[in-house]
Amino acid sequence: MSSTKGNRQVGIVIIKDGQVIGLEAFDHPETFKQHKDDLYKKYALDIATKSEKADENPSTALAKLEQELEQRKVTKEQHFNIGGENIYIETQSLRGSLFRRGAKTIVTSIIRK
Amino acid sequence: MSYFVEWGKRKMSEETLVKRIGKVSKSGAGSEIYLKDEELEKVGIKQGDEVSIEMKADGTILVKKHSPISNVFLDFLRQLDYGEAVKVGDTFVIPIFAKEVNERDYVTVKEAMANQQLQIRDTGSIDRVSVSNIGDKGILITQGQVLEGSTQSRAVVTNLILRANESYEVPTRCVYSTEPIRARAPMQFKGIAPRQVAFFATAPSDKVSQGITWQAISAFADRCSTAQDRLADEGFSPHINELRMASGSQDLAKHLESLSSLGNIIDEKVRKGVKYERK
Numbered sequence A: 001m002s003s004t005k006g007n008r009q010v011g012i013v014i015i016k017d018g019q020v021i022g023l024e025a026f027d028h029p030e031t032f033k034q035h036k037d038d039l040y041k042k043y044a045l046d047i048a049t050k051s052e053k054a055d056e057n058p059s060t061a062l063a064k065l066e067q068e069l070e071q072r073k074v075t076k077e078q079h080f081n082i083g084g085e086n087i088y089i090e091t092q093s094l095r096g097s098l099f100r101r102g103a104k105t106i107v108t109s110i111i112r113k
Numbered sequence B: 001m002s003y004f005v006e007w008g009k010r011k012m013s014e015e016t017l018v019k020r021i022g023k024v025s026k027s028g029a030g031s032e033i034y035l036k037d038e039e040l041e042k043v044g045i046k047q048g049d050e051v052s053i054e055m056k057a058d059g060t061i062l063v064k065k066h067s068p069i070s071n072v073f074l075d076f077l078r079q080l081d082y083g084e085a086v087k088v089g090d091t092f093v094i095p096i097f098a099k100e101v102n103e104r105d106y107v108t109v110k111e112a113m114a115n116q117q118l119q120i121r122d123t124g125s126i127d128r129v130s131v132s133n134i135g136d137k138g139i140l141i142t143q144g145q146v147l148e149g150s151t152q153s154r155a156v157v158t159n160l161i162l163r164a165n166e167s168y169e170v171p172t173r174c175v176y177s178t179e180p181i182r183a184r185a186p187m188q189f190k191g192i193a194p195r196q197v198a199f200f201a202t203a204p205s206d207k208v209s210q211g212i213t214w215q216a217i218s219a220f221a222d223r224c225s226t227a228q229d230r231l232a233d234e235g236f237s238p239h240i241n242e243l244r245m246a247s248g249s250q251d252l253a254k255h256l257e258s259l260s261s262l263g264n265i266i267d268e269k270v271r272k273g274v275k276y277e278r279k
Helices: A029-042 A044-048 A058-070 B014-021 B038-042 B069-078 B109-114 B195-201 B210-225 B234-246 B252-258 B260-272
Strands: A009-016 A019-026 A074-077 A085-090 A094-101 A104-112 B002-005 B022-027 B030-035 B051-055 B061-065 B086-088 B091-097 B106-108 B118-122 B128-133 B138-141 B145-149 B151-156 B160-162 B167-174 B187-192
Touching: A009 A029, A009 A044, A009 A058, A019 A029, A019 A058, A029 A044, A029 B106, A029 B187, A029 B260, A044 B091, A044 B195, A044 B210, A044 B234, A044 B260, A058 A094, A058 B069, A058 B091, A085 B069, A094 B069, A104 B069, A104 B195, B086 B260, B106 B109, B109 B118, B109 B138, B109 B187, B118 B145, B118 B187, B128 B138, B128 B160, B145 B252, B151 B187, B151 B195, B151 B252, B160 B167, B167 B210, B187 B252, B195 B210, B210 B234, B210 B252, B234 B252, B234 B260, B252 B260
Parallel strands: B106 B138
Antiparallel strands: A009 A019, A009 B091, A019 A104, A074 A085, A085 A094, A094 A104, B002 B061, B022 B030, B051 B061, B086 B091, B118 B128, B128 B167, B138 B160, B145 B151, B145 B187, B151 B167
């Protein structure tokens, strides 16, 4: 990772088989730092095992993710809102959550089935 | 922006409500509601707008208009500052950087536990765990966090910030099917559920049953038991054995322990990794 930006890192994107299988982001570098080990464990089995598809430009996977979210089939707003607002999105193969206070997003997670 | 629309004081079922204010198109397990009622248009809600609807105890209906949810996510993704991809095994890891960093007014679960600011007890109900903040800063609890104790392990279903000196019963799913539940048993956070389990364990309750979460844990355990045969990099081999040993357990907290060594080596490989160059 870039050392000049490393202290501003707030998240990670995990790409396998030509698609985003996880995106995890926080509002603050210290929050990410506190979660980093657990996030690598969250995707450890994915990262440790073989891909089923050949390499693809990772930028393409990010663009595909946006297309999938645009074509979402089901959305849901969560009513358990303590200390902020939870918003959910769901497609056939993705589930995302975004927790925010006012305009500030505190944590976002998008995971593939 | 929120709108309160009075439809009278009598209580209505959700079905009646939907008929009254518009049409509902079922899609999969959920639904999308498109408004067409003139009365709602008067207060700025137009046909095609997405809204959330809540019925109050007095019969008042709260209709809340918001940006299309997909736009909330897309706007967020489009303002992120992505770094260069690093390849680890067959997987790309891309860092995300903050464009600006402001002060935090909360602490994480790990920080709260280190400061003995957070108390967690089983409620005795499979779908609730009691959390108490005895400190002076809010605590960010993220969905998928796994709780362990001398009771059924649980995963937290939703994100929240537990304010200072407040307690809540947070929604959970059981991630240890064979352990009996013990009310008031102290619990502690153990980590974050693996992707394969988190997809189900953190789904809104009307989408996924408890049984599906248990099935996901079994499927995850099966994948752990055969991971050695599908390694993307021989460097992972010494760290897979623990996974295989834990694969017989139905307790997700045990699986998280077995993932520690693998998680550490992945972190090291990401830090030392070669940046992706497009061929």
